[in-house]
Amino acid sequence: MSQTKKPVEEIDRVAIRFAGDSGDGMQLTGTKFTESTALAGNDLATFPDFPAEIRAPAGSLAGVSGFQVHFASEDIRTPADHPDVLVAMNPAALRTNLPDLRPGGMVIVNTDAFTTKNIAQAGYEEDPLPAARDSHRLVEIPLTSLNREALKDLKLGARETDRCKNFFALGIMFWLYNRPAESTERWLGGKFKGDVLEANLRVLKAGHAYGETTELFPVSFVVPRAKIQPGTYRNITGNTALAWGIVAAGQQLEQPIFLGAYPITPASDILHELARYRHFGIKTFQAEDEIAAACSAIGASFAGHLGICTTSGPGFILKQEALGLAVMTELPVVVVDVQRAGPSTGMPTKTEQADLLAAVYGRNSDSPIPVLAPSTPGDCFHTMIEAFQIAVRYMTPVVVLSDGYLANSSEPWLIPDVGALPRQTVDYATDPETFQPYSRDPETLARPWAVPGTPGLEHRLTGIESEDVTGNVSYIAENHEKMVALRSEKIARIANDLPPIETNGSASGELLVVGWGGTCGALTAAVNEARESGQDVSSIHIRHLNPFPSNLGDVLGSFKQVLVAELNQGQLWRMLRAEYLVPAESLAKVEGQPFKISEVRARIDQMLGGGAH
Amino acid sequence: MSQTKKPVEEIDRVAIRFAGDSGDGMQLTGTKFTESTALAGNDLATFPDFPAEIRAPAGSLAGVSGFQVHFASEDIRTPADHPDVLVAMNPAALRTNLPDLRPGGMVIVNTDAFTTKNIAQAGYEEDPLPAARDSHRLVEIPLTSLNREALKDLKLGARETDRCKNFFALGIMFWLYNRPAESTERWLGGKFKGDVLEANLRVLKAGHAYGETTELFPVSFVVPRAKIQPGTYRNITGNTALAWGIVAAGQQLEQPIFLGAYPITPASDILHELARYRHFGIKTFQAEDEIAAACSAIGASFAGHLGICTTSGPGFILKQEALGLAVMTELPVVVVDVQRAGPSTGMPTKTEQADLLAAVYGRNSDSPIPVLAPSTPGDCFHTMIEAFQIAVRYMTPVVVLSDGYLANSSEPWLIPDVGALPRQTVDYATDPETFQPYSRDPETLARPWAVPGTPGLEHRLTGIESEDVTGNVSYIAENHEKMVALRSEKIARIANDLPPIETNGSASGELLVVGWGGTCGALTAAVNEARESGQDVSSIHIRHLNPFPSNLGDVLGSFKQVLVAELNQGQLWRMLRAEYLVPAESLAKVEGQPFKISEVRARIDQMLGGGAH
Amino acid sequence: MAAQAATPLKAKDFVSDQDVRWCPGCGDYSILKNVQRVMPDIGVPKEDVVFVSGIGCSSRFPLYMDTYGFHTIHGRAPAFATGIKAARPELSVWVVTGDGDGLSIGGNHLMHVLRRNLDVQILLFNNRVYGLTKGQYSPTSRVGMNTKSTPQGSIDHPIDPVSFALGAGATFVARAIDVDGPHLQEMLKRASAHPGTALIEILQNCPVYNDDEWVEVQERKSRAKTALVLEDGEPLVWGGPGERRGIAITDGVPSIIALGDDEDPTSKGVAVHDESHQSPSYAFALASLARPDFPVPIGVFRAVEKPSYERMLQDQVDAASVKAGPGDLHALLNSGDTWTVEA
Amino acid sequence: MAAQAATPLKAKDFVSDQDVRWCPGCGDYSILKNVQRVMPDIGVPKEDVVFVSGIGCSSRFPLYMDTYGFHTIHGRAPAFATGIKAARPELSVWVVTGDGDGLSIGGNHLMHVLRRNLDVQILLFNNRVYGLTKGQYSPTSRVGMNTKSTPQGSIDHPIDPVSFALGAGATFVARAIDVDGPHLQEMLKRASAHPGTALIEILQNCPVYNDDEWVEVQERKSRAKTALVLEDGEPLVWGGPGERRGIAITDGVPSIIALGDDEDPTSKGVAVHDESHQSPSYAFALASLARPDFPVPIGVFRAVEKPSYERMLQDQVDAASVKAGPGDLHALLNSGDTWTVEA
């Protein structure tokens, strides 16, 4: 596509939200815009916000689907509190999204969708456009008719034709922000053929041309490349990074992977992704339920594979009994919980961080399991490798807590150099002379991994309390006490391998903001902004939630005030108070939505005694 | 049976342990001795200690079954740390139990069982009796032959004959402690007939006569009646009291009971007991698994019954998903977890208190549930009534944490006056004009209970987040936040109904010992002993573990030191530290065995700076 | 079976105030409409009707019925229904489930409710896919099916819901088609009248993730060739003129017999449909019929009477009350050995 | 099926060093002994053998076998076995379960492993009671059975394991008796050789909680009258001289035909046993036979071949590796749209 003749204005950053009906293809539009933006070399962050799993009636408020992309020429960490631009495909999309827009922001609407019926269905008493003209920079485009016009000579049905209009809109946005369309065109070529391909390519161009010619847009914008670390990048969501991290763990530990999983939002995509990697020797098994998924993964671990299962909250708690068995038999297996808003079925497509205590404490009796949480989409990749390293080195199940926000959001990701990824060899026991099922490595306290097929190492594992060293069933009080202690000491020793926690900001001071998991971007951004505005606040982000890094107590003790910010009612907050007796405060948000930077800053201001910004 | 001619010595208290092979009937012997002792008016406490669920080889260490009974003319609270008398039916029983005996205590052995083979099977290198003669007061009785002799003219098989020998031993013990045999004779009469009845009655008498005539016992003993609160008493185990508490709840709340349960040690007996009370309108349902048990109970609650399920640790965690639904739909259902030693299958017949954190926090997302724990066998009765009162008043699931020790131990129980038990009426919603599924009682925040069959109140419940008041499915962030807050505020308000926690000892001072659940007897006894010996120590026992009683923080704050004693690795300890930032210490015992008084006293001594006793 | 309603109700009385949320063209719409239509005929007062479901597109069903409803957790609806019906035998309890909800995570509960013969109606919407989680294969999906979780094709041999139900001892099993309203309504009435567990497998189209799975039997023109409509007392015959065929069952194994247009099927060995064989093996032979070799049987496979669970339970309660009198708490607490300490 | 052992093993090579802990007289002893005896004949090296179980008296079994063993949690053994076998198809994997473990809490996993046709052997010890938890009724207990949890008698209609398995699509189903060693050993060999899921229901006596449940078929003298021994290609005939009888199956429904001592059964309509009918309905008709009206069939009900789960999975892995080459992590990470930021 040709370069624009209109003036081009350079801006630092912009956040755009695409919003429309579930049937309008907003997730796809957003994703394609993001890819193009990534290729243009900006730093970026995205936030897809799905409606409930099931299709809501067309045009209803419940059916609105949104995708926000934030891109900049500088380092950014969140999809932005308030978008600058809203593309609203219908009245319902306008209604649910307008309040989030920054005051005076740009609103691009498909005027064809503002029929009386649609307006009423969105719950408006009257046409909202006149008011929007006053409050925002409203750009009114008859997208549906323009799209139909562009395709009228193709033999497509009315439905198929109308389905292209999101690419018309995408074409306009490509023009408006001077994004290259090639990656989208390439993708279309791989996905469609015939008239449908032609139609999509055509409206993408038509949208672009419309942008160039219409008087609605006097200027277009460009966001210069970000000055980011050199290297090869790709755009990645948390779920993809997590799946790839599992692939990588198999490669780096040179062990075959066995995934047992049962579909559940928002974890299913990990299963889908891994099912495509049979050529990596990865076996995926869609089990009959989450219990079978966990048991099959533990069975595979017993058989010498890297067993893993991926799920979300309601499925996670179904696995606890099986996890208890993995604790007792000390088998390496990794369980990923992509947390979603609850309790119970809750709001499956919304994010939350409220399974932490269940992960650490949710089994019958004291049954310690290490727990890790990635902090960004790309970090999901590295966390999975580490999770398997811990599992195998300490012969223990490991829980990884991702969340719905990480799962679906994307960020540009510096593709790691495979040669620089950690490698770890796995030694199965082989010597019948010295083998004892519950003998222990003196350093890690791990018991040996002796897999079927090894002559002379035949042994039996059981969930009944086992005798130290021999593994025979034992009901002796002293043995039980010893085994309970060994199991917890083993997990505690993992802390010896952990890097000390690093503080963002100063090593001591007035206020420390503590977070974990997928809130890293928002918390760090808020703290950095506050520091820039002169406030004495620092932050840490805890990746290892059980055991905690050894220096955590000291770090917490170096600040006068501690604020634990999390998307739950204060779960890490409780753990830190219990462990370190630190009088921390809690910033708890439980709305199914990620933190806004402003929410965190407001609390920082309050704790530091009045607003500095 | 005639009164003894030998001298009778009066003693204050004695603890006897009956121990033998699983096939020797020790649990029965102990129970009958206990009943007789109860009828004799002593205060008492028992501790049955079963081997693993499955039959171990006869004569093996793993097959030893023990039953300890402690009785006194004064108030006692535990089965005693160290028995004074051991009845050992075979070498294995001697080997596993002798170390527990108080130095110089009496050991009664069945010498016939001390064959070379049995001695070897118990792991002794040589006959242990000579050594025992030195260390203890050893009474050697050829029980098997005496028993055979007494029955030789009956037409019983060898096996049936030998099976009576425990009643020979019981007869001896009845003589030795001047217990009445009538209750046992009555029981035999109801249970057996013909030769078997005759045989048992005969050896019971023969044992008694043997005591009177043998020179092995120069004196017999009598423990005078205890000076206890007037009233009618019975002996009761925790499981029976718990089952009866459920019956009582149905009567006092005038609601039918529906029990969904799946057998599991040590909770199965509650199901067995309740299955006998169909005439109370109680329906029991043996479900296909624990999940179905929980779901059926919740279904029954939805239908307007008092739904309950009873289980133990591994079964309890399987119910968490269903419990989450009960949190979300705010239905009254009670779940009893009779905790056992774990993790995983663990040691099913041994006790532990390690499911507290799982009960409070073990569900996906923040899903608050009130948690109660009875403190003595008889208290299980009252706890169940209270659990249902809370469930119905606040429209919430409730968890009750019993344990293996409470379940099987017994104590004399002052039979409550039915007229004095709490009554509570349950009001179903009936008015179609005002009904809203999620409207709330302004005081308790409870939503209405509207049961099928009520015209005009048709409504739908769901585990998806529901809109405040209407209960319609809602994905709105603000609504979710509000509902999360309402659910936790509702549970927090239960504290308004709770009596302030009472301190045993002084209201403030040097050291406070904190406990919960089935350890009450041991902790109180230890603290009372310590106080008597002049130490500045008091204790509290927490019955309401979520929410805590309102004055708990103040009570904790009134002592310089706090010690939290529990049969786990410090679960309540963590909760108290997190909640009140109190620098409590933890006395954690995880052996599958209850506390010994001496263990608690040792720690008190240590914390008070050196032994006073 | 519950009491009859006083004033006649209409289909719209069973329509709740919630927006129905399924994709356009989903077979669930037709099923919903037919259930709402047939409820007045069934005639239970709507306050006595309870719809219980698990999780899935299909499991949203109760939200749209203006009766009592409980949309529970994935796979467990039969267990909730057991508590409801066992507690309150007078209610009319309907379970709605999907092929994933009912046969994947929930297979065990379905098996047990069937064998216990609890008097509930179970509508199993079989679209051979997981709709709500956006298109993974289900336990009824065909080998080779390409889905999100099986990009190289499914390798699980599918389970047939009717065979499974018969293996579990079901007393009433039927099959219906989402879009064949009159037949579906008849099956619903039959199920409601059956005094035990009544399972109806409803072949349901999911246009989004598994379109046209059942098109052969859904479309009227092909149905005559592909569906064997079961009618009690009638021979197992299908096909229009010139294509008439029948099913014979020899040593338990079904085979196809070609028939002339006027030929007497029974004389050629064609079996006569009998819903009420005490032995489930006849119905099982029918259940083993499947496309492409055989036609798909539609209708009631089996309908036999056995005492229902909640009935037997209530009988025990009633008998115990007669025998022991109403429960007396004081007497219970004071039963067995007691002793009195005087003041 | 796994590789053959190099040196011949003996029964005692399969005896672990743990004390066997069952009650005196328990049928489990006999089963254990026969499994240990037959293992050398089956000939898999013992390091390649894995016994997996759930929880129950029966589930203690692996502890006593000197092979690899995994005594897991209640009801889930088939799921553990799935992970083991799918990961390592070369292992010989045996599941031991009870009527409670396998059919109560574990029914769903059992159903799914059967339909997937994973190549494992499943030994279901059916004593019609919960032994380990000391005597509650199980899903196979008869209506009216008095147990601790059913003092007024059980009201659950029992499930028949063989019918259940056939309803789930089982490719190999057999029944054996704890104390009939030679027959049991033959069934074990057949199961081991079957390339798919092989389920053997073993009628097992629990002298403590449900004594003599199977005494009619356990005792040699009554067995001739009460058991129908299935042999491939032989007519369905049982009973000694003067009591000879056969089973005919008409329209799928079995009935009894009286036979003279020398009469040709087939000419009287008695069916001939055929394990390998593609249709499961013949075997299901056999499975519906039960005392007291019919004899109890013993032997192989069904044995047909279908691709096994772990085989198809491995084939996909192999095919993918051929097609796409071995996985290349660098290539994966760099696939799709990437961009490079220069230094």
Ligand SMILES: Cc1ncc(C[n+]2csc(CCOP(=O)(O)OP(=O)(O)O)c2C)c(N)n1
């Ligand atoms: C414990 C649990 N696991 C998984 C899920 C996710 N889930 C919801 S519905 C469903 C499958 C639905 O399939 P089906 O029953 O066939 O219903 P359909 O949507 O096809 O009507 C799954 C896997 C869940 N909600 N809960």
Ligand SMILES: Cc1ncc(C[n+]2csc(CCOP(=O)(O)OP(=O)(O)O)c2C)c(N)n1
């Ligand atoms: C989750 C869970 N629920 C319940 C139990 C208790 N339990 C152990 S074995 C068993 C039943 C065993 O019956 P069956 O499988 O027939 O074995 P048997 O003892 O008769 O051989 C039960 C209910 C358990 N261990 N775990």
Ligand code: SF4
């Ligand atoms: S996904 Fe399929 S089953 Fe679900 S609503 Fe849409 S069309 Fe119906």
Ligand code: SF4
């Ligand atoms: S309880 Fe029954 S099944 Fe269990 S070991 Fe004893 S006899 Fe065998």
Ligand SMILES: [Mg+2]
């Ligand atoms: Mg489906």
Ligand SMILES: [Mg+2]
């Ligand atoms: Mg059994």
